[in-house]
Amino acid sequence: xxxxxxxxxxxxxxxxxxxxxxxxxxxxxxxxxxxxxxxxxxxxxxxxxxxxxxxxxxxxxxxxxxxxxxxxxxxxxxxxxxxxxxxxxxxxxxxxxxxxxxxxxxxxxxxxxxxxxxxxxxxxxxxxxxxxxxxxxxxxxxxxxxxxxxxx
Numbered sequence: 488x489x490x491x492x493x494x495x496x497x498x499x500x501x502x503x504x505x506x507x508x509x510x511x512x513x514x515x516x517x518x519x520x521x522x523x524x525x526x527x528x529x530x531x532x533x534x535x536x537x538x539x540x541x542x543x544x545x546x547x548x549x550x551x552x553x554x555x556x557x558x559x560x561x562x563x564x565x566x567x568x569x570x571x572x573x574x575x576x577x578x579x580x581x582x583x584x585x586x587x588x589x590x591x592x593x594x595x596x597x598x599x600x601x602x603x604x605x606x607x608x609x610x611x612x613x614x615x616x617x618x619x620x621x622x623x624x625x626x627x628x629x630x631x632x633x634x635x636x637x638x639x
Contacts, residue, residue, distance in 0.1 A: 539636035542586050547626055547635040556598045556626060559611055560637070563596060566619045571597045571606055578612045582631050588614060598626070611637070 538545055549557050562569065569575060578593035585593065593614045600607035608630035614623045625634040 542625075542634075542636055544584075544625065544634055544636045546638045548638050552626060552637070553598060553600075553609065555600070556609065556611060559596055559598055560621050560624065563611070563613060563624075564619050564621050569596065570599060573597070573606070575618065584631070584634050585612065585614070585625060594618060 549560060552560075561567075574596045575594050577591050578595035579590070580588070580593055593612050596611045596613070597606045598609035598611055600609055608628065610627050610630070612625045612627070612634070613621060621637075622639050624637040624639075626637055627634045
């Protein structure tokens with residue numbers, strides 16, 4: 488066996504092991520072990536009623552949204568005037584966190600953040616037709632890194 492293969496084999500093993508790790512912020516259902524016992528126990532997860540059955544995302548009630556988010560939902564439902572020119576544009580779902588739908592299905596809206604000089608990170612993304620529908624909307628406080636389904 489040559490020296491190059493001896494040096495590259497451990498590096499390749501470390502790289503491949505890292506590829507199997509979950510992405511930051513993603514939940515896993517891997518069993519947990521403790522030092523005191525050899526039995527495994529699944530991680531506890533919120534009851535199924537806390538998750539939207541279609542998307543698997545946790546629910547958020549309108550009353551839990553920032554005040555500006557609740558106001559924005561009303562504006563969307565009324566087809567009203569939006570503060571930012573990009574509000575209502577197609578959301579591409581490139582992060583693939585929301586359920587897969589045909590292009591043009593989702594629209595994004597900015598949830599104003601007091602004290603921010605720009606659009607900030609908070610968004611509401613709604614899907615379906617008509618464009619005033621708020622039956623399928625999602626909230627992100629971290630610019631699409633995570634979402635919660637807004638309970639209709």
